[in-house]
Amino acid sequence: xxxxxxxxxxxxxxxxxxxxxxxxxxxxxxxxxxxxxxxxxxxxxxxxxxxxxxxxxxxxxxxxxxxxxxxxxxxxxxxxxxxxxxxxxxxxxxxxxxxxxxxxxxxxxxxxxxxxxxxxxxxxxxxxxxxxxxxx
Amino acid sequence: xxxxxxxxxxxxxxxxxxxxxxxxxxxxxxxxxxxxxxxxxxxxxxxxxxxxxxxxxxxxxxxxxxxxxxxxxxxxxxxxxxxxxxxxxxxxxxxxxxxxxxxxxxxxxxxxxxxxxxxxxxxxxxxxxxxxxxxxxxxxxxxxxxxxxxxxxxxxxxxxxxxxxxxxxxxxxxxxxxxxxxxxxxxxxxxxxxxxxxxxxxxxxxxxxxxxxxxxxxxxxxxxxxxxxxxxxxxxxxxxxxxxxxxxxxxxxxxxxxxxxxxxxxxxxxxxxxxxxxxxxxxxxxxxxxxxxxxxxxxxxxxxxxxxxxxxxxxxxxxxxxxxxxxxxxxxxxxxxxxxxxxxxxxxxxxxxxxxxxxxxxxxxxxxxxxxxxxxxxxxxxxxxxxxxxxxxxxxxxxxxxxxxxxxxxxxxxxxxxxxxxxxxxxxxxxxxxxxxxxxxxxxxxxxxxxxxxxxxxxxxxxxxxxxxxxxxxxxxxxxxxxxxxxxxxxxxxxxxxxxxxxxxxxxxxxxxxxxxxxxxxxxxxxxxxxxxxxxxxxxxxxxxxxxxxxxxxxxxxxxxxxxxxxxxxxxxxx
Numbered sequence: 108x109x110x111x112x113x114x115x116x117x118x119x120x121x122x123x124x125x126x127x128x129x130x131x132x133x134x135x136x137x138x139x140x141x142x143x144x145x146x147x148x149x150x151x152x153x154x155x156x157x158x159x160x161x162x163x164x165x166x167x168x169x170x171x172x173x174x175x176x177x178x179x180x181x182x183x184x185x186x187x188x189x190x191x192x193x194x195x196x197x198x199x200x201x202x203x204x205x206x207x208x209x210x211x212x213x214x215x216x217x218x219x220x221x222x223x224x225x226x227x228x229x230x231x232x233x234x235x236x237x238x239x240x241x242x243x
Numbered sequence: 244x245x246x247x248x249x250x251x252x253x254x255x256x257x258x259x260x261x262x263x264x265x266x267x268x269x270x271x272x273x274x275x276x277x278x279x280x281x282x283x284x285x286x287x288x289x290x291x292x293x294x295x296x297x298x299x300x301x302x303x304x305x306x307x308x309x310x311x312x313x314x315x316x317x318x319x320x321x322x323x324x325x326x327x328x329x330x331x332x333x334x335x336x337x338x339x340x341x342x343x344x345x346x347x348x349x350x351x352x353x354x355x356x357x358x359x360x361x362x363x364x365x366x367x368x369x370x371x372x373x374x375x376x377x378x379x380x381x382x383x384x385x386x387x388x389x390x391x392x393x394x395x396x397x398x399x400x401x402x403x404x405x406x407x408x409x410x411x412x413x414x415x416x417x418x419x420x421x422x423x424x425x426x427x428x429x430x431x432x433x434x435x436x437x438x439x440x441x442x443x444x445x446x447x448x449x450x451x452x453x454x455x456x457x458x459x460x461x462x463x464x465x466x467x468x469x470x471x472x473x474x475x476x477x478x479x480x481x482x483x484x485x486x487x488x489x490x491x492x493x494x495x496x497x498x499x500x501x502x503x504x505x506x507x508x509x510x511x512x513x514x515x516x517x518x519x520x521x522x523x524x525x526x527x528x529x530x531x532x533x534x535x536x537x538x539x540x541x542x543x544x545x546x547x548x549x550x551x552x553x554x555x556x557x558x559x560x561x562x563x564x565x566x567x568x569x570x571x572x573x574x575x576x577x578x579x580x581x582x583x584x585x586x587x588x589x590x591x592x593x594x595x596x597x598x599x600x601x602x603x604x605x606x607x608x609x610x611x612x613x614x615x616x617x618x619x620x621x622x623x624x625x626x627x628x629x630x631x632x633x634x635x636x637x638x639x640x641x642x643x644x645x646x647x648x649x650x651x652x653x654x655x656x657x658x659x660x661x662x663x664x665x666x667x668x669x670x671x672x673x674x675x676x677x678x679x680x681x682x683x684x685x686x687x688x689x690x691x692x693x694x695x696x697x698x699x700x701x702x703x704x705x706x707x708x709x710x711x712x713x714x715x716x717x718x719x720x721x722x723x724x725x726x727x728x729x730x731x732x733x734x735x736x737x738x739x740x741x742x743x744x745x746x747x748x749x750x751x752x753x754x755x756x757x758x759x760x761x762x763x764x765x766x767x768x769x770x771x772x773x774x775x776x777x778x779x780x781x782x783x784x785x786x787x788x789x790x791x792x793x794x795x796x797x798x799x800x801x802x803x804x805x806x807x808x809x810x811x812x813x814x815x816x817x818x
Contacts, residue, residue: 129695136315139344147356150813151345154801159785167807171814186673186696187784188759198789223675
């Protein structure tokens with residue numbers, strides 16, 4: 108029984124994470140090297156900067172079957188852009204409009220700044236996002 | 244179908260992966276993927292032997308793409324790129340898939356689903372490789388000049404050594420004088436030379452050196468550019484700004500001394516001093532006696548690990564060992580013993596860490612009569628004032644928990660190191676710091692002085708507690724790394740820059756407006772206006788990508804096709 112519950116929790120809801128090579132991906136790595144647990148249904152694609160995440164990729168992820176998309180943004184640590192937070196925020200807004208237009212709940216996209224040592228905060232964000240997704 | 248010939252290599256990492264992920268099942272599944280002609284597992288893919296085997300397979304099977312599923316690319320991306328080059332491949336037909344930090348290590352209790360996830364991650368890596376193509380690095384000339392931030396012992400050493408290699412140095416120091424903390428120190432182990440002398444020797448060499456430019460009372464306030472060609476602005480205390488171009492930056496901002504709050508082990512009571520404060524008392528005492536507040540000192544208690552190995556692992560706590568303090572305290576006791584004899588010295592410690600050669604000092608202190616008492620972690624000693632002297636009480640573990648009271652004229656708190664509050668500098672340089680507040684290296688063994696920011700290196704105790712010896716070693720490592728970079732005359736930057744599809748582009752200037760670097764302009768091509776990216780300026784951030792309605796601009800390595808195919812691969816069920 109416990110196994111069932113455990114594996115259910117591991118397969119749903121599924122989340123695609125967009126992380127960034129220099130900032131949030133190392134933060135997510137740190138969660139692993141600190142042996143913090145999050146469900147296997149969470150999968151990460153790392154890109155250079157969160158301001159380069161295309162809203163169409165977010166829609167594509169939901170269409171392909173992911174329950175939610177989490178953008179682990181650079182925040183103020185971004186080496187490319189001083190205004191990365193605003194830019195990524197703008198993209199999130201666009202992406203949410205795109206989701207709505209295509210019949211998806213815009214809350215299925217979430218963004219938070221994850222720094223290169225923000226392992227605990229990443230795991231906490233994922234937990235609360237999964238809870239929120241389960242209730243949609 | 245595809246005519247690509249891809250090899251997938253799955254690493255067990257000596258159990259780090261294979262204990263939690265069924266790598267044989269992963270191999271069987273991955274082998275079925277279109278384009279994959281060979282899939283293998285290995286216990287340690289990074290080992291020389293396995294790399295040689297993979298090179299043989301690449302040649303025999305005429306592979307045109309490879310995927311290694313192992314640890315984080317932060318660790319071995321360059322290892323396997325070099326392997327690809329040795330096999331005669333373009334290094335960008337290689338992709339690394341992280342199935343350790345982002346799979347086995349975080350899913351240690353569910354092999355079935357961890358295995359499922361590993362398969363999907365590798366499929367995504369294969370999808371990325373299928374859509375990828377060979378790329379050439381972008382070569383940028385380097386400026387043979389290094390900016391060193393912090394003119395303490397590490398910064399001074401680095402400046403001197405870089406100059407001997409013919410590299411120009413700008414040394415920026417926030418204080419009005421160079422020399423840092425060591426400049427105020429007395430005799431150091433093992434030579435007995437004082438910190439002051441040591442710094443003076445270095446300073447006199449540096450001041451005579453035409454290649455070294457010193458900027459005291461100055462701070463770094465702005466940084467743009469990249470490895471090889473940073474543009475840095477420094478500002479002096481009178482508000483004057485200077486801009487400096489440098490190929491590399493060494494951060495050697497040092498530490499600050501832990502200052503106990505009032506009441507910690509009686510700190511604030513007369514006669515309770517930190518180790519540094521006691522060193523000042525010693526340095527100012529004539530030989531023959533140690534005097535404090537007009538009294539001769541005959542009994543001293545040292546309490547170790549004050550401000551070190553305390554508290555939880557939380558941000559701002561000092562759970563780390565400060566490394567230098569055990570030795571510094573024992574060394575201080577020997578110096579005190581030379582000034583005043585007889586002198587009773589009691590060392591109240593948790594664990595004695597006079598490692599390496601420093602063990603000789605501990606031996607000598609024992610022989611000269613210092614007494615060492617070990618207190619339990621959970622029951623630290625207490626200090627109170629009584630009848631004009633200090634009373635230190637502890638449970639001594641070495642005598643089976645006996646309660647001992649020591650009447651002391653002085654109590655010396657052996658205080659550790661903490662990170663300097665460098666918020667502004669951290670913001671300017673965008674360097675990651677650890678929970679302890681010190682700067683983080685990429686890997687403690689593989690890349691111990693490099694940071695995630697290419698061309699920015701760390702040296703000395705800015706990275707974590709170090710003694711002078713260790714600071715010098717790390718500073719030399721940073722020198723070797725920066726000189727290695729600059730003496731070649733160029734750096735090769737990742738070719739992950741934006742590219743325009745001339746067929747799809749109908750110049751509208753949206754990408755150009757989105758670009759924060761002015762890297763995109765307009766040209767006429769094939770009878771129409773299209774966007775053109777200047778690759779030497781493009782940083783590959785990708786902000787232009789979502790701006791283009793027509794999907795006409797992509798970042799190499801992260802194209803629309805690659806990302807959407809990766810998403811499909813991750814979403815696809817493993818049957």
